[in-house]
Amino acid sequence: MSLPRAARRGLAEESADRIRDAIFDGFFPPGASLREVDLAKDLDVSRGSVREGLALLEREGLVHSAWHRGTHVIDVTPRDVEEVYTVRAALDRLAALTATDPDALAAMDDIVAAMAADIDRGAAHLLALDIAFHDTVYAATGNSRLIQAWQAVRSQVYLFQLRRIATNQQDYLARVVVEHTELAALIRGNDRDLLARTAEEHVHSARRALLRHLAQR
Structure with missing residues (x-):
């Protein structure tokens, strides 16, 4: 299964929306790793757009990034x-x-x-x-x-x-x-x-x- 491609706007908000929807749909469960290179390929956008989109989701508290550990969907503890x-x-x-x-x-x-x-x-x-x-x-x-x-x-x-x-x-x-x-x-x-x-x-x-x-x- 792959994510639906984003509209070719190159916008961080578009990437954030698609990733958020995928999380809510269960495609990325709590604790799942979110790799920029894979997301960029699936969404057909630049890694920069994905990176900015993930930053938006981190501000929402939906994902967490750590140095040398990458970005993950938050767990439910x-x-x-x-x-x-x-x-x-x-x-x-x-x-x-x-x-x-x-x-x-x-x-x-x-x-x-x-x-x-x-x-x-x-x-x-x-x-x-x-x-x-x-x-x-x-x-x-x-x-x-x-x-x-x-x-x-x-x-x-x-x-x-x-x-x-x-x-x-x-x-x-x-x-x-x-x-x-x-x-x-x-x-x-x-x-x-x-x-x-x-x-x-x-x-x-x-x-x-x-x-x-x-x-x-």
């Missing part, structure tokens, strides 16, 4: 999970409490409806909607620095959630629609204390599920 989900819980709490833009909230409602309608399309499809839901909540805050903070952990969250559903898909499917429907209703409601607790617990329940798997492994 208990420490990584604890750090990322703890940060995410604080960010999600603030985003939920400050999400007010009506257009973004309308998009949020549409995504919840799509989740309910698409429940039989599989966990990977629902995860894409899950991440899109949170994208719209952050967008609804209008807080550019909060949105940037979310973007800094977004790719890691996506990768960790993929690992979660790979190990216990039924648990994810049983929760995804219910939890996001509840969050959407609370964001539009007036009980700010309950919203804050629910937004944090939504993240921590995912953290606990993934940590249980890692402990069993």
Whole structure:
């Protein structure tokens, strides 16, 4: 199997997008080595473009580079999970409490409806909607620095959630629609204390599920 060739733009962003998609599709699993020469050949771009693309992915926390050891997809360790989900819980709490833009909230409602309608399309499809839901909540805050903070952990969250559903898909499917429907209703409601607790617990329940798997492994 080889990666689809990038459009001949010579852009680091294009290379980063293709490599990120390949990681999310499982072509490069956690811990996998990413060799510039192979990626450049598969993507039909220069090694310089690949190098810059990998640097973008490293800033997202999705890959890690070390001197004389090359670049690897991040692994999913208990420490990584604890750090990322703890940060995410604080960010999600603030985003939920400050999400007010009506257009973004309308998009949020549409995504919840799509989740309910698409429940039989599989966990990977629902995860894409899950991440899109949170994208719209952050967008609804209008807080550019909060949105940037979310973007800094977004790719890691996506990768960790993929690992979660790979190990216990039924648990994810049983929760995804219910939890996001509840969050959407609370964001539009007036009980700010309950919203804050629910937004944090939504993240921590995912953290606990993934940590249980890692402990069993």
